[in-house]
Amino acid sequence: MTFFFISGRFSVNLVRRLLNNRQVDMKKVFLTVLLVCFLHLFAFAENLHVVLVIIDGARYTETLGDTSGQYIPNMKRLALQGAVLDSFINDSITVTRRAVPAIWSGSWTAPRDTSCYYQSNWISTQYAQVPSLWEYFRKEKSVDSTQAFYFVKNLSTPWLPSFTSSYGRQYWPNYVLLGQSDLDVWSSCLSNLHRYHPALTVLYLADVDHYGHSGDWNQYTSAIAIADSIVGMLWDFIQSDATFRDATTVLVTNDHGRHTTNFTSHGDGCWGCRHIMLLGIGPAVKSGWHSSKKRSIPDIVPTIGAILDFPTPFVSGNVITEMLADPTAIPKTDSRKLPDRFLFDNFPNPFNPTTTIRFQLAEPAHVRIQIFDLRGHEIISVANQEMPDGIHEVDWNGRGKDDRPVSAGIYFYRMTTDGGIYQTNKMVFLP
Ligand SMILES: [Zn+2]
Ligand SMILES: [Zn+2]
Structure with missing residues (x-):
């Protein structure tokens, strides 16, 4: 503006x-x-907005798969105006701690354990190994974190976006972990939407899965009805707000469903666990449209990238072009290439005794990874071979060529390839 x-x-x-x-x-x-x-x-x-709502563990048969719409009157109403994918699935692991990061990173690459200083405490949590949608967005648009939000209730393990070299912490979203219920999360979301009008918002609603596991059908379906009312309030707020109205697309999805035969659990490959919803409404998607083409979780991030026009080079999914109101806008984003090569941050760091160095090749190459001390003396070479394209890992056990442990301190690792890449990162070996 x-x-x-x-x-x-x-x-x-x-x-x-x-x-x-x-x-x-x-x-x-x-x-x-x-x-x-x-x-x-x-x-x-430049002023388009996207809000992605994740309703944890709502089975399709209680949401858009129920033609009566008894638990989801708001989403039923919005589905008639928007776009619905009838065959949207969790195509991999039907558990929350893997599927939620897959939704916002566009990849099933496993998160990794880490600890982080949060609200005056060290907490054990996990981080995504590939960039999140907020990182792609903020890097491309050069905007601060008031344009990218993640609303979650006060979970002990909230997952962190990635530490990927050239993305990472400097592009993380505004993380709002607040409250004990979906309605608490919605109220903090609403006040921040009102205040900042972010371009990219993810709202994670955890209660449906929680009450599903409780085994109480009434509590489970009530939680679905509350999540549905939040989606309704979100859409009504957007329509009442001059900045958001006509410029905001809302997407609603789930991380997984629940067993076909038993709503109290999930986690396998049955159709009830796999079948989830993707509902879109707003100017970027078709209206009054539904499709039975099979699509899956990693397709969400590239689709949001197409809507807001930012590249998503590390995702494994594809843009859901058939859902978009203007599919001609897509090839520009879609055709952007992977970055040629990347040397990622080692993990853990600081470390003792072993750390893992990750890197990515866009094409096969001869790769050499050497460890140096502060004076520039080579300690050891941990890789020196032809490698195919893709993501690779090598470990260093903190030992030199003579197989004796090195002394504590700062070391460098350098990646060189016959394709001309030359990148160095720093790490700390603990006593
Ligand atoms: Zn669960
Ligand atoms: Zn199942």
Whole structure:
């Protein structure tokens, strides 16, 4: 909006200056008017918003698969105006701690354990190994974290986005872990939407799965009805807000379903566990449309990338083009290449006795990874061979060529390839 205002005022001044000039050049005036129109279009494209709602563990037969819509009157109403995928599935691991990070990283790459200082405590949690959608978005758009939010209730293990080199912490979202229930999370979400009008918001609602495990059908279906009412309130708020209205697309999905034969649990490959919903509503998706084409969890991030126009090079999924109102907008984002090569941060770091060094090759290459001390002396070479494309890992056990442990301190690891890559990272070996 600021950009629109400044550029608009600048252009008006330009027109005024041209008109004040006695020899008015009509061609210049025409070009300026064109420029103003272009900037307005551009400003509109820059102001699109996406809100992704994750309802944990709601089985399809209690959501959009129930034609009566008894537990989800709001989503039933929105589904008629929006886009629904009838065959959206969890195509891998039907448990929360794997499927939620897969939703927001667009990949089933396993999260890893870490500890992090959070709210005055060290907590044990997990981080995604590939970038999250917030990292892709913030890096591409150069925006601060008030444009990218993650709302979660006060979980002890909230998952962290990635530490991937060239993405990572500097592009993480505004993490809001607050409250004990879905309604608490919604109220913190609403106040922040109102205050910051973020472009990218993820709202994670955990209660349905919790009450499903309790084995109480009434509590389980009531939790679905509450999640449904939150989606309804979200959509109504968007319609009432001048910044969000006509510019915001809401996507609603689940991390997994529940067993076909028993709603109290989940985790295997049965259809009840796999079959989940993807509902979209807003200007970026078709309206009054549904599809039975099979799609899956890793397709969500690239689809949001297509809507907000940011590249998502590490995802394993694809843009759900058939769902989008303007599929011609897609190839630009979709055709962007993987970064050529990447040396990731080692993990753990600091470490003792062993650390893992990860890197990615966009094409096969001869790779050499060497460890150096502070004075630049080579300690050992931990890789020196041809490798296929993809993500690779090598371990270093903190020992030199003579197989004796090195002394504590700072070391460097350097990756070189015959393709010309040359990248160095730092690590700390603990006593
Ligand atoms: Zn569960
Ligand atoms: Zn199952």
